Amino acid sequence: GINDAPSLKAADVGISMGGIGSDIAIEASDIVAVSDSIDRIPKLIELSRRMMSKIRFNIAVALVINVIAVSLAVAGMLSPVAAALVHNAGSVFVVANSALILGFGWSDRSGRNRGPSQLIRRFPSAVYEEAEPSK
Template sequence: MIGDGLNDAPSLKKANVGISMGSIGSDISIEASNITLIHDNISDLPHLFKLSRKTLKTINVGIAFALILNLIATILAMFGLLNPIEGAFVHNIGSVIVIIYASSLLKYK
């Protein structure tokens, strides 16, 4: 749901994703929405959708990477091939890699 006025607030609140216009929208509709377009330019929507898809992909890849890395580390630890200190190191390195990968979203403005 995309809205810009006071009467859109209830619909924006109930929608799966509510998008309001920043400068022309009312404070109530801005607060009720999930996303606010600051420049009130409807042509920004394709960029918003692209960024949303990229964000979901980044989240899924990060979670999958962390799960696989931790699963491998757990299996290695079960067989005595990875001691607790090394396991903690692997876990922290994995977290840093996920954070660095997630920071790739910062280039989208």
């Protein structure tokens, strides 16, 4: 509620449970879990660790690719166009590697994995059903 907002703001990571809380608490939170179930918090922590690991890996890969490309360009072994292509290929790799996190499995109560494909299919109808009727 409203009383939670200062604590959520002061926390390293503030998590609001249920997307229907007060707007102030939701605004003060870093993460808003749509479900009221606290069972998913360990999965949320696992997901955040995987994301941070993926971010560190992507930064390292991009740095290595760019250092090699710049070194080759300075040595005259790589034309400016080729250097630009190498840079863009590195960017595409980083984005594609980041997209792999979409495969992170959230299982529903029955234990079935609800990956992104199931969530995306259900998303438009969930938004439509929760929308307030127009007057």
